[in-house]
Amino acid sequence: MGPSDLLPAIARVLPPARIVTAAAGLAAFESDGLTTFRARPRAVVLPETGDEVIAVVRLCAEAGVPFVARGSGTSLSGGAVPHVDGIVIALNRLTRILEIDPVDRVAVVEPGVINLDVSAAAIPLGMYYAPDPSSQAICTIGGNVAFNSGGAHCFRHGMTLNHVLGLKAVLADGTLVTLGGRSLDPVGPDLVGGFVGSEGRFGIALEITLRLLPRPAGFRTVLAAYHSLEAAGDAVSRIVRSGLLPGAMEIMDHLAIQAAEAAVHAGYPLDAAAVLLVELEGEAADIDAQFVDLEALIRASGAYNVRIAQNAAERMAMWKGRKSAFSAVGRLSPDFIVQDGVVPRSRLGEALVGIEAIGRKHGIRVANVFHAGDGNLHPLILFDGRIAGAHDRAEACAAEILRLCIALGGSITGEHGVGLEKRDFLAEQYGPEDIACMKRLQQIMDPRDIANPGKVFAPVTPADAARHFAATAATAAASERVPS
Amino acid sequence: MRTFPASLLKPTTIPEVQEAVLYAAPGVGDTTRVRPVAGRSKPALHHAGDGVVVDLAGLTGITEYQPDECTFTAFAGTPVAEIERRLAEHGQSLPFEPPLAGRGATIGGTVASGLNGPGRYHHGGVRDFLIGGTFVDGEGRLVRGGGKVVKNAAGFYLHHLLLGSLGRLGIFVELTFKVFPVPRAQRTLTVTCAGLGDALAALDRVRRSTTDPDAVELTPEGRVLVRIAGAADAIDARAESVAAVLGHDRATIAEPPAALSPEDAAAWWTASRDFTWLATPLAKVAVTPSRIHVLDAALAGAGATRRYGAGGEVAWVGWPGAWADLDALLVEHGLSGVALIGPAPADPMLGVRPDDAFLSRIRQTIDPRGTFRG
Numbered sequence: 001m002g003p004s005d006l007l008p009a010i011a012r013v014l015p016p017a018r019i020v021t022a023a024a025g026l027a028a029f030e031s032d033g034l035t036t037f038r039a040r041p042r043a044v045v046l047p048e049t050g051d052e053v054i055a056v057v058r059l060c061a062e063a064g065v066p067f068v069a070r071g072s073g074t075s076l077s078g079g080a081v082p083h084v085d086g087i088v089i090a091l092n093r094l095t096r097i098l099e100i101d102p103v104d105r106v107a108v109v110e111p112g113v114i115n116l117d118v119s120a121a122a123i124p125l126g127m128y129y130a131p132d133p134s135s136q137a138i139c140t141i142g143g144n145v146a147f148n149s150g151g152a153h154c155f156r157h158g159m160t161l162n163h164v165l166g167l168k169a170v171l172a173d174g175t176l177v178t179l180g181g182r183s184l185d186p187v188g189p190d191l192v193g194g195f196v197g198s199e200g201r202f203g204i205a206l207e208i209t210l211r212l213l214p215r216p217a218g219f220r221t222v223l224a225a226y227h228s229l230e231a232a233g234d235a236v237s238r239i240v241r242s243g244l245l246p247g248a249m250e251i252m253d254h255l256a257i258q259a260a261e262a263a264v265h266a267g268y269p270l271d272a273a274a275v276l277l278v279e280l281e282g283e284a285a286d287i288d289a290q291f292v293d294l295e296a297l298i299r300a301s302g303a304y305n306v307r308i309a310q311n312a313a314e315r316m317a318m319w320k321g322r323k324s325a326f327s328a329v330g331r332l333s334p335d336f337i338v339q340d341g342v343v344p345r346s347r348l349g350e351a352l353v354g355i356e357a358i359g360r361k362h363g364i365r366v367a368n369v370f371h372a373g374d375g376n377l378h379p380l381i382l383f384d385g386r387i388a389g390a391h392d393r394a395e396a397c398a399a400e401i402l403r404l405c406i407a408l409g410g411s412i413t414g415e416h417g418v419g420l421e422k423r424d425f426l427a428e429q430y431g432p433e434d435i436a437c438m439k440r441l442q443q444i445m446d447p448r449d450i451a452n453p454g455k456v457f458a459p460v461t462p463a464d465a466a467r468h469f470a471a472t473a474a475t476a477a478a479s480e481r482v483p484s
Numbered sequence: 485m486r487t488f489p490a491s492l493l494k495p496t497t498i499p500e501v502q503e504a505v506l507y508a509a510p511g512v513g514d515t516t517r518v519r520p521v522a523g524r525s526k527p528a529l530h531h532a533g534d535g536v537v538v539d540l541a542g543l544t545g546i547t548e549y550q551p552d553e554c555t556f557t558a559f560a561g562t563p564v565a566e567i568e569r570r571l572a573e574h575g576q577s578l579p580f581e582p583p584l585a586g587r588g589a590t591i592g593g594t595v596a597s598g599l600n601g602p603g604r605y606h607h608g609g610v611r612d613f614l615i616g617g618t619f620v621d622g623e624g625r626l627v628r629g630g631g632k633v634v635k636n637a638a639g640f641y642l643h644h645l646l647l648g649s650l651g652r653l654g655i656f657v658e659l660t661f662k663v664f665p666v667p668r669a670q671r672t673l674t675v676t677c678a679g680l681g682d683a684l685a686a687l688d689r690v691r692r693s694t695t696d697p698d699a700v701e702l703t704p705e706g707r708v709l710v711r712i713a714g715a716a717d718a719i720d721a722r723a724e725s726v727a728a729v730l731g732h733d734r735a736t737i738a739e740p741p742a743a744l745s746p747e748d749a750a751a752w753w754t755a756s757r758d759f760t761w762l763a764t765p766l767a768k769v770a771v772t773p774s775r776i777h778v779l780d781a782a783l784a785g786a787g788a789t790r791r792y793g794a795g796g797e798v799a800w801v802g803w804p805g806a807w808a809d810l811d812a813l814l815v816e817h818g819l820s821g822v823a824l825i826g827p828a829p830a831d832p833m834l835g836v837r838p839d840d841a842f843l844s845r846i847r848q849t850i851d852p853r854g855t856f857r858g
Contacts, residue, residue, distance in 0.1 A: 241551075
């Protein structure tokens, strides 16, 4: 079977309505959350069951046609950008929550289930699913697994990997595998840990067993305003040193505050150089006792304004300001690039000074939002794509920030993944043997190189590189600007 | 078959580990194997066969520790006890309480065996606190997975593949962990129920409650132990909440909930970590609370000693008989386990084995000629 036989073969498995080939239907799938990369796939197929996904993957393997699995397309690294020679397998219809077991405290879900829907289903039983990427109202568990998504609670609760107990997946050559199980305390190699974060390069997860946590009895949320970013960062170090273990510690700088306030009116102080959002969670008496210490620490850290959420609505407003920051920045600038580097927490100050200098050098405004407890930065690099050369300058600025994170002993990505965006930088973070081992692993999982090809690793040949970038240039010029 | 002038190698540097692996790696048609050991606290994992033993006890030391970062890096042969002492000086710990620390367990052996202690329940296990690892693969290559920052989504998590691999894929040489602050106060509550069924009901109440315990264990006789930890000012009130949850159904209680003295509590959890409560060979079995009742009956019928940890997510089994019999019992119940203490079987995995379609590809990647293979 050759590449041209694929769509007729899929037509024997899926009804015509679930095979999209018309340009109008494909347009919505050309890019993901990172709109600078675009490529039009040959087709988008819409399976409704795991068996249909398996059948399509096996046909792709037989035909040697690339496939890109896609959930809601919220990747911020270009991880779900289609391949021009391939098809997109859209998983949005695999939305069954197969099981919620309140005794074993697990949920078994299909990959197209929305992150927040897992918690919605578990909350009546007093449980929730902890990982909370900012896009959690739309992103899918399948995508979370592929990119090991994070969120605001990683310092305490870890990333997606730490909440996946087991999974069933179809590898790129059609082989079915069952990894892990339901226990928190498994035996044998951590095969689940090897699959999570593989960015779709090994295959597609079809059933995912997630760990659920009991809902905390309460939260104490505080928003502190500072006259300098350094003071806010310093407060985080003091909190960590004190032995407190907050569920979340988030910082936003002046520019990010302006954007968030304009967008959602969360009540953030507009004159602040930085705000620090800290949240304690847990048993009621315990967080009350801890909050006494936390408040004292924050008041002693130079905060000029401290607001404590008095009820659930105030807490939600504080979080709304933070979680809307990315999209809100769209109000400040027609275009922006979100970076996702990580630095050791004690070097946050150095990193912020460095980012400011890089921005100044390129004449570019950079807004900063970050998961301060993890050292996970989210510089938002603002530019206007209508101005000649602006995008290139923004990319140059982003590249320097990534290299700064590597130089400080950190990572090029904390939670967005490498995707297309950062593939040229992975080999700067890891050594040649590390990269060689990762590539061998990818090749053995996907010998024909058809599962989300082009992602993670830098292209080997100029032709490889051209495949996505040529498509980008060709379609980006013609496409409308995607509203942020 | 080659014979080796040395069947025990004691590298003290990373390049020496690479040399040792290359020295003993099998040639064509050769069945020699490399067998990493260090603290020897889990002897059932050390089936030597015709292998060359690489003893990592000399590759030891904490290479980096920054309390403000909540991370440390240590060579694989570093004793857990040494790491815990160092962390304690700064009010920090590995919250999953690596087992057998009191019997010489090393950090490398802890990761290679994928073992967790009582603290696994609340804060997470070794797979959640390991943030990076460097290992020597079957070809003597030095490979790093992960990094030194607590959050990292770059590249594949190669170190996770070796976590729990029992030294059958490669040798960890250096590991980086995140750590947490030690809670300021803790207390242990215990209740004795009329039997295991009632104890499982109490366990379920605790797991669904908002009492937020950090360790929960139970015994087949019906005893449930719950440890809470956190702010000192709240511990009395929290202990009352836990007692109320444990004692909720009075008809099922043989001895009402009570707090252990600090000494008794410390003794219980230390014994729990070091398995001093057990005289027979030891195996770990991965379970979930809903499976305990049926498994326990089968194990009791076979004369095994049992204790359930991590809130009912693991069974620690004292097994008096042949490993093959436990293997068969676990297969019958669809469960997986691993032999840890006692005679060393050729394959220490018990019951349902990991997915070979996936694992064999990992072997081909990391250990293509079977240098470490069982």
